[in-house]
Each structure stands twice: as structure tokens, then as C-alpha cells.
Amino acid sequence: IKLEQNPESLALIFLGCGTMGVAILSGILSSLNSLRLPVASGTSIPTATLLPTRFHDASKTPPAFIACVKSPEPASRVCRAFEGFTGMPVEVYTGSNVEGVRRAEVVILGCKLRMYAEILGEEGMCEALEGKLLVSILAGVKITALKEVVPGSTRVVRAMPNTASKVRLSLVTLGRGVFFFFFSWEGGRYSCGKALVSSMFSQIGRSLVLGEDHMDACTALCGSGPSFHHLIVEAMADRGVMMGLPRAEAQMMAVQSKVLQSCLPVYSFVHLLMCKVSTLAGCTIYGLLILEDGKVRSTIARTVQGAANMAVGLGNK
Numbered sequence: 001i002k003l004e005q006n007p008e009s010l011a012l013i014f015l016g017c018g019t020m021g022v023a024i025l026s027g028i029l030s031s032l033n034s035l036r037l038p039v040a041s042g043t044s045i046p047t048a049t050l051l052p053t054r055f056h057d058a059s060k061t062p063p064a065f066i067a068c069v070k071s072p073e074p075a076s077r078v079c080r081a082f083e084g085f086t087g088m089p090v091e092v093y094t095g096s097n098v099e100g101v102r103r104a105e106v107v108i109l110g111c112k113l114r115m116y117a118e119i120l121g122e123e124g125m126c127e128a129l130e131g132k133l134l135v136s137i138l139a140g141v142k143i144t145a146l147k148e149v150v151p152g153s154t155r156v157v158r159a160m161p162n163t164a165s166k167v168r169l170s171l172v173t174l175g176r177g178v179f180f181f182f183f184s185w186e187g188g189r190y191s192c193g194k195a196l197v198s199s200m201f202s203q204i205g206r207s208l209v210l211g212e213d214h215m216d217a218c219t220a221l222c223g224s225g226p227s228f229h230h231l232i233v234e235a236m237a238d239r240g241v242m243m244g245l246p247r248a249e250a251q252m253m254a255v256q257s258k259v260l261q262s263c264l265p266v267y268s269f270v271h272l273l274m275c276k277v278s279t280l281a282g283c284t285i286y287g288l289l290i291l292e293d294g295k296v297r298s299t300i301a302r303t304v305q306g307a308a309n310m311a312v313g314l315g316n317k
Contacts, residue, residue, distance in 0.1 A: 012200075013104035015097055015119055016111025017067035018074070020137060022081045023166040024108070025065060027204030029085045030168060065090045066100045101128040106200070109136040109146075113314055116141060120149045129154045135197065137161060139219045140315030143175065143212060157197050160218045161204065162226050170205035173218035174198065216315070220307035228303060233258055 012028075014021040067090055069075050075094045082090040093100045097119055101107055107129065111119055116138060119125070131153045136146055137160065146156050158175030165172075174197060201207040210218065233254045240250030291297070 011064045011066065011104040012106050012108070013066040013068060013100045014108045014110055015068050015101070016109065016115070017069055017078050017092075018110060018112075020161065020163065020165070021067065021108070021110040022078060023163045023170075024110075024137075024161055024204055025067065025090065026081065027165040027168045027170065028200075029065070029082065029090070030166075031203040033085060064103065066093060066104060067091070068093045068097045068100045070095060098122055098124040098128050101125065101132070104132065106133045106135065109134060109138060111138075113138055113141065116146075117149055120146075126151050133157070133197075135159050135200075139223065140216065140311040140313070142315055145315070158212060158215055159197070159201060159207075160215060160223045161201065162223050164226060165204040168204050170201075171222055172201040172205060172207040173215065173222050174201070174207055174209045175212040175215040175218075216308045216311040217304075219311040220304045224307045225304075228300065229258060 014025060017025065067078050069078060069092065072094055075092045078090075078092050091100075109116060109120075116136075120129075130151050133155045134146065134150060135157050136143075137158075139160075141158075143156050143158055147154075150156065159172055160175070161170045161172040164170040198207045198209070233251075236254040236257070237247070237250040240253065241247050245253075
């Protein structure tokens with residue numbers, strides 16, 4: 001393992017920069033861009049107001065962000081996505097995965113599931129990945145499967161973010177495998193790889209570490225969860241429209257009810273919130289009883305379970 005690498009030379013590459021890759025990189029760039037935004041007095045925003053990451057030291061900001069895509073069409077889309085981030089270049093490579101990996105120290109694997117073995121098996125990729133950190137955001141693909149197609153010196157970690165990464169509100173679950181607690185050379189001393197990976201993802205929200213055996217459930221709850229919430233919000237808005245509300249206002253109300261819930265402390269249990277909102281013989285308790293009659297609780301629980309089972313199946317293909 002290349003422990004002599006200097007952290008100041010760190011470059012970040014996305015192998016496959018689709019929707020999730022764009023969301024993650026947008027969040028990271030937004031975090032770094034906030035370091036450069038002046039306040040009214042003309043001074044910089046204090047570092048204490050920002051997320052705690054190793055990149056808050058400008059000298060340790062990655063010198064390059066690289067997005068690798070397969071063809072010119074997605075390359076144009078990725079370029080447009082990052083047009084607003086000035087001073088922080090994102091280089092887009094088309095069909096040049098090996099060249100991009102050679103320049104990077106951290107590789108985020110976000111390609112289509114069926115393509116990962118082909119990409120990691122490209123001629124020259126094995127040498128390019130020597131001693132690098134590979135972070136996979138692929139659903140269902142286990143660390144052992146990835147280790148079969150990369151060099152033994154490549155450190156592999158699994159992560160499951162979601163599209164809220166774009167606005168730095170994602171919860172990223174990190175899968176702890178046997179290779180998670182690697183060590184790297186930083187500031188004249190060895191530092192645990194857990195801190196490196198966690199700090200990188202703290203750019204886009206929060207991160208937590210669980211055993212890899214939990215990653216399929218995390219895929220369903222953390223990765224797919226936003227889509228499940230979106231369907232519920234959309235249904236609420238549609239019903240508001242049916243009862244005469246303008247669609248824009250109905251959507252705003254439905255979304256805002258979800259935003260309120262997300263702003264509550266983690267330890268505020270849902271049933272306590274329902275008790276506070278539900279007055280005696282009121283509208284809320286009546287609506288909750290209808291939801292229970294419709295087995296919504298059970299349906300949502302089985303939805304998460306089904307998505308997790310699908311993730312298991314994806315990894316076995």
C-alpha cells in the first residue's frame with residue numbers, strides 16, 4: 001500500500017458520473033465553494049460554521065476533480081451540471097477511465113452495476129489502482145466481489161449515499177469490511193482510513209459506519225428512502241389539488257410538512273410527534289386512523305424490506 005502519498009496531492013475521481021455522482025460531487029463542490037463566499041463585511045465565512053472535514057484547510061483541497069463517462073452525451077450533461085462552480089475545475093474524461101484513475105488517489109465507483117467488472121478489468125486499470133482507495137456506491141456489490149477484480153493493495157470501502165447529497169443533506173452509510181481500517185500517511189503520521197472516508201462524505205451531510213452485512217438494508221432505507229418519501233408527498237399534494245388547492249401551493253404544503261419532520265432532532269420519535277400534533281377528536285388523529293385502516297405502516301415496512309431483498313439479488317447476479 002502506498003503509505004508515502006502526500007495528502008496535498010489528493011485527487012478525486014468518479015468512475016461513472018451519473019445522477020448520484022453529480023449529486024455527490026455537487027455537494028462537495030458546494031461545501032468547498034462556501035469557504036470562498038464573502039460575508040457582508042468582506043471577510044470570509046468562519047471555518048467553525050462549516051462541516052468539519054479535512055478539506056477545510058485550503059492547502060489540502062483536492063487539486064482536481066475528475067468525472068469519467070462513457071460517451072459525449074453524458075459528458076455534455078456533466079459539464080453543464082458543474083458550470084456554476086468557478087475556481088474548482090471538474091475535468092470530464094470520455095472513455096479514458098484508466099488515464100483518470102492514474103491521476104487520482106481516491107476513486108468513487110458509481111457506474112451501472114452491470115459495467116463495474118468491465119471497467120475495473122480494463123487494460124492498465126489494475127496498475128492504475130495500485131495503492132488507491134476505491135469507494136463503491138454500487139447497490140448489492142460486496143467488498144469481496146470488488147476485491148476479486150482489483151489489486152491486493154487497493155483499499156475498498158462501500159458507501160450508500162442518496163440524492164440529498166446535492167444539497168449536503170445526505171446520510172451516508174459506510175460499510176465496514178476487513179479493509180476499512182487501513183492506514184494512510186498524513187501530516188507526518190499514520191491516520192486511520194475511517195477518518196479519511198468519513199471526512200470526505202461529511203462534505204455532503206452526515207456519515208455513519210455499520211458492518212457490511214447491514215448494507216443491503218441501508219440501500220433500501222438510505223438510498224431508496226427519498227423516493228418512497230417523494231411518493232407520499234406527491235400523493236398528499238394530489239389530494240390537495242383534488243380538493244381545490246392550486247397545485248403549486250399544494251406541493252409547497254406537502255413538501256414543507258416533510259421538511260419540518262427532517263428538521264426535528266434525531267431522538268424525537270415519530271409517535272411522540274404524532275401525540276403532540278393530534279388533539280382530542282381532531283383532524284390529525286382521524287386521518288391517522290384512516291392510514292392505519294389502509295395498512296400504510298405495513299405497506300411501507302414491506303416496501304423497505306422488498307427493496308433490501310432486491311439489493312441482495314443485484315449483488316448475486
